[in-house]
Amino acid sequence: MKKSPLPMVQNTSSKDEKRTKKETLVKLLRWHFGHQEFRGKQLEAIEAVLSGRDCFCLMPTGGGKSMCYQIPALAKHGIVLVVSPLIALMENQVMALKEKGIAAEFLSSTQTSNVRNKIHEDLDSGKPSARLLYVTPELIATPGFLSKLTKIHNRGLLSLVAIDEAHxxxxxxxxxxxxxxxxxxxxxxxxxVPVLALTATAAPKVQKDVIESLCLQDPLVLKSSFNRQNIYYEGGFCELVPGMEIAVRYKDLLHDFYTDVSSVLKSCGDVCAIVYCLERTTCDGLSAHLSKNGISSAAYHAGLNNKLRSSVLDDWISSKIQVVVATVAFGYDLLYNFKLS
Structure with missing residues (x-):
């Protein structure tokens, strides 16, 4: 059964009206996503961008950053433009939104020309159906797309620009x-148009650079705690030692590291896990070691093509594989969101 639309949030100023606006946002959250309350800094970020203010939001992996632009897309008329670096994650988020009855689309080189043309036709119409449009930063840089966005904006149909993985x-x-x-x-x-910059990793120098590079105007800066009680953390490292046998020593340490990770995962039973490594080669090596030792695993990093990354992500989401071994890089936000939020 198709859900009836909930009321849009109106621009108001009195205390009573502000309370009513908050209640409407909570209703949207419960109605579309099944969550009872907002978490962390979500509500503050949502209220900021709905009021037209820029916002920089630093939230931990799995902290629910996507809700900070998905709720505004439902609360206000127009399109929310979401800039995301990974096509595989855009596809999965759009699919999840459509399953909830929320009109969302993405544009990428992986789509057929017919699909892209239909989305462009919808955007060019006076009444586009999409509430959220996901694009890559590379698409925005292409000739004509920024002009298209300007036309959409001039018709009063662009309500927010959200930049994910802003670091x-x-x-x-x-x-x-x-x-x-x-x-x-x-x-x-x-x-x-308000700009919402979102990231799970930003040292003070990076934060300052993001705000200046995106030309954010008097942004509301929000930072959440990185401690999450529903996640178990296990840390370890391989330390290089000086000397003539450094290469052999490093190889031994790396093998010990692989063995330790394998032991930890086996002791946890049928656990859903992500192991982060600093280098792609380490991801590949550890993934191969885990698979050899009976733990279904796959590497996930920028060295893989989009099709293979999509396949790994789909297999992990559907529990076909138990462990993803990933570089500490962009886009792993949603890997946690799908399983741990």
């Missing part, structure tokens, strides 16, 4: 992507 814009960050730098053009073309 990718910073040259000080570990996942700098040149295409993210070009997102600064959004402020010039869409001066009065």
């Amino acid at each position: 990718c814009i910073s040259s000080w960050g570990h996942d700098f992507r040149p295409s993210y730098r070009k997102l600064s053009s959004l402020r010039n073309s869409l001066p009065d």
Whole structure:
């Protein structure tokens, strides 16, 4: 049965009206997502962007950052543009939203021309059906797309720009992507559209760089605690030692590391897990070691093509594999969200 629409949030100022607005947002949360209350800084971020203010939001992996732009998409008329670096994760989030009856689309090179054309036709219409549109930063940099966004905005149909994994814009960050730098053009073309920058990893220098690079205007800066009681953490490292036999020593330490991780996972039973490593080669090696020792596993990093990453993600979400071994890189936010939020 199709759900009847809930009332939109109106711009108000009195205390009573503010309380009513909050109640409406909670109703949207419960109605569409089944959560009883907002978590952490979610409500503050949502209220900020709905009031037209820019916002920088630092939340831990699995902290529910996506809710900070999905609720505004339901609470206000128009389209929320979501910039995301990984096609596989865009696909999964759009699929999950559609299953909840929320109109969402994504544009990427993996789609057929017919699918892309239909989405563009919908955007060019005076009444687009999509409430959320997911795109890559590379698409925004292509000729004509920014012009399309400007036309949508001029018709009063662009309500928010949300930039996920915003740390990718910073040259000080570990996942700098040149295409993210070009997102600064959004402020010039869409001066009065609020921008929401979201990340799970940003040291003070990176945070400052993100805010300046995106030209955020007097942004509300929100930071949440990284401690999550529903996640078990196990840490370890391999330390290089000086000397002539450094290569052999490192190989021995790496093998010990693989063995330790395998033992921890086996002791946890049928656990759903992500193991983070600093290098792609370590991910590949550890994944192979785990699989050899009876733990279904797959590596997940930027060295894999989009199709293979999508396949790994789908297998992990559907519990076909138990462990994902990933680099400490962009896009692993939703890997946690799907299983642990």
